[in-house]
Amino acid sequence: MLSRYWKYDLQQLAKNPRKSWTESELDLLLDAFNKEDIYPAFNIEFNLENVTSLLEISWCRQCGRCCIPDPNKPNDCGIMVHEDELKQIGLVTGRSYKELLRKTTKDKTSGRKRFRLIRYPCMFHSDAGCTVYERRPTICCTYPITTDIKSDGISFIKINIRCEYGRDIYKALHERMVQQD
Numbered sequence: 757m758l759s760r761y762w763k764y765d766l767q768q769l770a771k772n773p774r775k776s777w778t779e780s781e782l783d784l785l786l787d788a789f790n791k792e793d794i795y796p797a798f799n800i801e802f803n804l805e806n807v808t809s810l811l812e813i814s815w816c817r818q819c820g821r822c823c824i825p826d827p828n829k830p831n832d833c834g835i836m837v838h839e840d841e842l843k844q845i846g847l848v849t850g851r852s853y854k855e856l857l858r859k860t861t862k863d864k865t866s867g868r869k870r871f872r873l874i875r876y877p878c879m880f881h882s883d884a885g886c887t888v889y890e891r892r893p894t895i896c897c898t899y900p901i902t903t904d905i906k907s908d909g910i911s912f913i914k915i916n917i918r919c920e921y922g923r924d925i926y927k928a929l930h931e932r933m934v935q936q937d
């Protein structure tokens with residue numbers, strides 16, 4: 757898979773064992789993932805316990821980059837929010853559910869029912885941070901950890917390495933793999 761990264765001059769990583777990778781090679785690999793819009797996946801089940809322990813590896817820098825468009829992902833259609841979460845946001849912001857429905861779009865990409873998309877930049881983002889922090893969508897609470905579902909129905913973890921928080925988590929998991937090799 758790493759041979760795809762010839763253009764980033766990372767072909768040596770495909771040949772060398774993980775434990776020999778240098779910190780700067782690892783950083784270049786993460787930059788390449790980011791540019792190629794790849795969320796590295798791990799064979800770790802996406803559940804509360806695993807997500808909580810991974811999030812504790814590092815900390816959110818509160819930069820707000822996950823709330824605005826990512827120049828590397830022009831086709832990213834938005835922040836996934838469940839209809840019930842949207843209703844809760846409506847209660848704390850004083851906006852009607854009808855208005856929030858109008859300002860969001862139906863999530864046709866994930867195939868998940870009763871989910872909608874908040875377009876970037878998120879309408880709840882402000883210079884001071886998230887204006888609905890206590891009621892923010894689950895996806896915002898688990899960011900930079902996200903998930904996908906295997907063919908057997910089990911969900912697994914993917915890391916968004918766009919920010920330092922995600923990169924720290926990826927590096928910690930990389931280190932675990934080095935120890936297990």
Ligand code: SF4
Pocket residue numbers: 815816817818819820821822823899900918919920921922
């Ligand atoms: S999760 Fe990452 S991108 Fe989002 S605010 Fe925190 S550090 Fe920034």
Ligand code: SF4
Pocket residue numbers: 822823835878879880881882885886887888889892893896
């Ligand atoms: S709801 Fe809050 S944390 Fe989530 S994308 Fe919007 S501003 Fe960011």
